[in-house]
Amino acid sequence: MLYAAKRTLKTMSTIVELKEELKNLEKEEAKIARMKEQIAAKIQEEKEEDNRLDEIFNNSGYATPRALVKALMVKYGIKVSGSAANGKPRKRTRITSDLRDSVKAEVNAGGSKNSVSKKYEISYAVVSKIMKGDYDHL
Secondary structure (H helix, E strand, O other), rough: OOOHHHHHHHHHHHHHHHHHHHHHHHHHHHHHHHHHHHHHHHHHHHHHEEEEEEEHHHHHOOOOOHHHHHHHHHOOOOOOOOHHHOOOOOOOOOHHHHHHHHHHHHHHHOOOHHHHHHHHHHHHHHHHHHOOOOOOOO
16 A cells, blocks of 8 residues: 555656646747747848848949948048958067067156057057066067
8 A cells, every 4th residue: 555655656746747847848939939039030120121221222323332332431431440441461569679678668767658559559558568577588
């Protein structure tokens, strides 16, 4: 009799666990359905934006999208910054012992780190490192 009661209790706990697992799965399914709806809405928004841009280009009279963008940039004074602006990668200053000594002398003479960094075209962080002695091995 005790064995049967234990077996029934064990089966009940298993049923409870299975029901709990089923509830968890239903929650996950609802979450997945919401995510699918959000993704579908984003896709629809992007399609509408793409169609709107195509319509703007087609009504613009320009031969290529690039020509339209260039004209808009000129009209509104938009300038590209960074390496894309001039097509060259940025110049990296090589820290030499002469540069290190010049920077230290300027800062010790009362110049601000910011003004020194602009004068020598190096970053403020490099000036700070020079002053801390990180480049003393050169």
